[in-house]
Amino acid sequence: MAKQKSDESPVQALERLTRLIRAGEHVGDLNPAQWGALRYLSRCNRFSNSPAALTRYLGATKGTISQSLIALERKGLVEKSGRPGEARSVALTLTAEGEKRLAGDPWNVIDVLLDPAGGKGRRKFAAVLGNLLDALTVSRGLPSFGVCATCRYFREGGAPDDVKGKHWCLNYEEPVTRTEAEKICASHDPA
Numbered sequence: 001m002a003k004q005k006s007d008e009s010p011v012q013a014l015e016r017l018t019r020l021i022r023a024g025e026h027v028g029d030l031n032p033a034q035w036g037a038l039r040y041l042s043r044c045n046r047f048s049n050s051p052a053a054l055t056r057y058l059g060a061t062k063g064t065i066s067q068s069l070i071a072l073e074r075k076g077l078v079e080k081s082g083r084p085g086e087a088r089s090v091a092l093t094l095t096a097e098g099e100k101r102l103a104g105d106p107w108n109v110i111d112v113l114l115d116p117a118g119g120k121g122r123r124k125f126a127a128v129l130g131n132l133l134d135a136l137t138v139s140r141g142l143p144s145f146g147v148c149a150t151c152r153y154f155r156e157g158g159a160p161d162d163v164k165g166k167h168w169c170l171n172y173e174e175p176v177t178r179t180e181a182e183k184i185c186a187s188h189d190p191a
Helices: 010-024 032-043 051-058 062-074 096-102 108-140
Strands: 078-083 086-094 167-169 174-176
Touching: 010 108, 032 051, 032 062, 032 078, 032 086, 032 096, 051 062, 051 086, 062 078, 086 096
Parallel strands: none
Antiparallel strands: 078 086, 167 174
C-alpha cells in the first residue's frame, strides 16, 4: 500500500486519528469507556483505584462509569473490594483476565506505528502531547493525574526503613513503593 501524506492540520489529523482508533474499540465485547477503565486501572496507584478517580480521569459521568464497571465486573475483568479503614470506599483492581485483555488494546497500534520514529521521535511526540494535555487540564481546572516523581507531595527515600516502601507521600502520609511511584495518582499536584 502506498504511503499517504495528510494535508490536514495537526488538530484535524489528531481528531481523525483518535476517531479511527475509537472505532476499533467497538470490536469485541468492550466499548471505549470500558477500554478506558481497564487502561486507567492498569496505570493508577492504590490511592487512585476508585470509581470517583476513574470518573475524573476519563471525564465521564458517574452513570457511564457505574455501568462500565458493572459490565467489566460481570465479564471478570475487574474486581471491587472494600478499602481497609474506609467503610464506604471501593477499591478497583484488574483481574488476571483484565490484564490479559489489555494485551489486545486497540491503542497498542500507536506504539507499533511510532516504532519508525525511534527513541528521539517518541520523546518529541510524548513532549508535544504532554504539553497539550497539561495546558488543557490547567485551562479547564482538571486534575493532572501524574506520577510521584513530579508531585510536590513525594519524598524520594523519605521512608528508607519501611517495609511497605522506601518513598513517602506527604498527602496520604503513607510509604510508597518504587512500583507505586511510577503509577499515576488522582491526588497529583505538580511540583
